[in-house]
Amino acid sequence: MTLEPSTGSSTRIRHVEAISNGTVVDHIPAIATLKVAQLLTGSNDQVFVGMNLRSSRGGRKGVVKIAGRELDQRTLSCLALLAPGATVSIIRNYEVAEKITVPVPERFEGVAKCANPNCVTTHEKWTTRFAVVCKDPLTVRCIYCERSFAAADLSLL
Numbered sequence: 001m002t003l004e005p006s007t008g009s010s011t012r013i014r015h016v017e018a019i020s021n022g023t024v025v026d027h028i029p030a031i032a033t034l035k036v037a038q039l040l041t042g043s044n045d046q047v048f049v050g051m052n053l054r055s056s057r058g059g060r061k062g063v064v065k066i067a068g069r070e071l072d073q074r075t076l077s078c079l080a081l082l083a084p085g086a087t088v089s090i091i092r093n094y095e096v097a098e099k100i101t102v103p104v105p106e107r108f109e110g111v112a113k114c115a116n117p118n119c120v121t122t123h124e125k126w127t128t129r130f131a132v133v134c135k136d137p138l139t140v141r142c143i144y145c146e147r148s149f150a151a152a153d154l155s156l157l
């Protein structure tokens with residue numbers, strides 16, 4: 001997809017990039033690509049990262065592929081926070097078995113830190129909870145200190 005197939009070596013690289021089973025996350029906002037790669041990288045997973053690729057939606061995007069793994073609910077929730085609008089394709093036997101746009105939940109629980117240093121959740125071990133106040137651009141409000149944040153400004157727990 002992103003490589004020129006003109007030489008033998010790039011054909012080989014492309015072969016390595018194709019995954020037989022796993023997950024492809026596409027349409028990641030370009031600036032969030034590394035955060036998403038970090039989120040999805042477990043200790044033994046093979047992960048392939050494409051950055052600053054041309055997007056059919058216009059602008060630039062990132063793509064992350066993980067071999068041999070499908071994403072659990074919590075990871076999807078983190079992904080919704082980091083990369084709203086991204087698509088997730090489940091690959092089985094080299095084919096797309098399922099493709100979804102990452103669903104943005106009404107609330108995010110226990111996935112990100114509140115960015116307000118005075119918030120009770122930064123001092124006590126409380127589960128953070130954010131309500132979604134706007135989906136585009138994704139904006140959330142901490143239900144404890146009631147401050148609103150751009151999702152892109154929050155860090156994951």
Ligand SMILES: [Zn+2]
Nearest residue numbers: 114119142145
């Ligand atoms: Zn807060």
